[in-house]
Amino acid sequence: MKKVFDHLILLFGVFLMIGPIVVAFITSTHEPTEIYSKGLMITWGDHFYDTYHKVLLESGGFTGKVTGLSELRNSFILGIGFAVGKIVLSMLAAYAIVYFRFRMGVIFFWMIFTTLLLPLEVRILPSYAVMTKLGLVDTYTGLIVPLLASATGTFYFRQFFRSVPEELLEAARIDGAGPLKFFIDILVPLSRNMIAAMFIVMFVYGWNQYLWPMLMTTDESFFTLVRGIKQILLVWVGSQIPDYNQAFALAILAMLPPVLIVVIFQSWFIKGLTESDK
Amino acid sequence: MARIEIARVSKIYTGGVRAVSDVDIDIADGEFIVLVGPSGCGKSTLLRMVAGLETISEGSVSIGGRRINDVEPAERDIAMVFQNYALYPHMSVYKNLAYGLKNRGTPKAEIDARVAEAARMLELEPYLERKPRALSGGQRQRVAMGRAIVRKPAAFLFDEPLSNLDAKLRVSMRGEIKQLQKRLGTTSIYVTHDQLEAMTLADRLVVLNGGRIEQIGAPLEVYHRPASTFVASFIGSPAMNLLPATVFNGGILIGDQLSGLSANLPNGHVTLGLRAEDLRLVTQGTGMPFTISFIEDLGAQRLLHGLCGGHPLVVAVSPDLDLPANIRLTIAADRLHFFAVDTGKRIEPGPAPVQPAQNGTETAASEAGMTAGF
């Protein structure tokens, strides 16, 4: 009896989570005018192929250069660039803080740590100004590099490195591994789960970036999926109806890669955040 | 294979803690040295200074005639076995063994050969592809040993390598370590706080107390002639009985009772050391009365805890011995140990007078043979 009750609660949770997504997906298979007049749909329409074909392959935007695919590619570049860059940077920072006794190491750590309290939005204009001066507007470098420093990542890796037994470092020293070798041969493989967890978090973070790319890119060929959705809804001029079906379709598409990544890396992810031994 | 000279070495940690003080040990090529002492006496610190994991604050260490104070651990030609094994968890046993060689640029064929040899010696062949996680404690210990062996270093350093194993395994691994070391003839320094391990493994023991050397010597020498009360109570199990005693005109008083023992020592207070296993029970005659408080049966041995002249005393007897109602104790005269009361240092009595004592005091009477009653 209790089991049935548990399952009911779980099913209810699933319904709450999945319901809106299903509705969005079904709605995306209808004509925009239909959506506009009747609202959200819960029956299957027959424009699935049209809509998704159009969203993915047909050029749009003011310049006619963007397609769903190019936006998808940009989103990937951003997501992976963020994830990889942040992991590399924060691992190196944590390595320095934990394993090297340099002056004011603790102070540096706390300085990095307190930047957690300063979200991107606080420093977005100064960052933008710097990027403009460097001529990095409308480049991938400009999109990615300014956001790479990650206090969260540094903090997690620091905690992880500190849990690695000291004898491992000593054994490696006796085995003739210098600082770089120890990092690459021992620490990086040991951090595998941690890296996977960080990768997911940072990928999703990069994928969902909205404000910064909007500021940094004027060239439509740099637009990401998330920006694309906004773009579709922007055409509200005169009697024109926005392509709601396309917006929904794009939202569904934008959601897929992060979901896939989470599903694939899930077991590592959980291990990385909970496993503290060795 | 090399001689290791530790000359006037001290370690002063930041904050002024003097963990090791003025230690001098000259270790011969192929010798097995065991550093033993209570927790916190500086054993690990001393070993780690030899390994290069701690800087040497004062003095110098040389291995094979080469001063290594400022040499990187990897360049010192030593290998270390850690208490918690410190195996690389993500590498297979093979890779664990090969890592040190690989870093030194040893050719692949030679690495293979050496790993195979070590694996054969340590019976690790079936496990070469496993990760350490999938091994038992004893097997991990072997891998840790293997990692030291493959390098063919000038010296092995062991820091309590067996203390994570259960009692039975510890005994068998102890034997293996000893055999392996004899076979390879590699100079070894071994740290332990287990006096039994120390006794069985060592060519020479180094007993440390508070960062200083109390005594260096062969295990039996240390056992039979402990240099101080500290060594006396640390080496041997059960610990040596130490009783306050007074020497008066060649006779020994325990408390205020005449013990019937004699020693060629000047008058004054001394600490008298008696090993539990040296004491004998006698039913009649001149032995000193001993009242039993409780008995511990250890199987091979029976420990009688009791009082003698008002002081606690432990006597070890054979378990099948019938305990007489009225117990008296005797001990061989050459099994007596004397220590200064203030410094705790050993005092050697002068040669026992061959003739009965001049004034014919009561001490002489019972000393017909080697034993003296009290």
Ligand SMILES: Nc1ncnc2c1ncn2[C@@H]1O[C@H](COP(=O)(O)OP(=O)(O)OP(=O)(O)O)[C@@H](O)[C@H]1O
């Ligand atoms: N990094 C350090 N800073 C300050 N003092 C230290 C440090 N490491 C060890 N000590 C002190 O040095 C002394 C000797 O420590 P050591 O680890 O050598 O003891 P040990 O003989 O190996 O003991 P155990 O048998 O418990 O391992 C101890 O009093 C310890 O508190």
Ligand SMILES: [Mg+2]
């Ligand atoms: Mg220790």
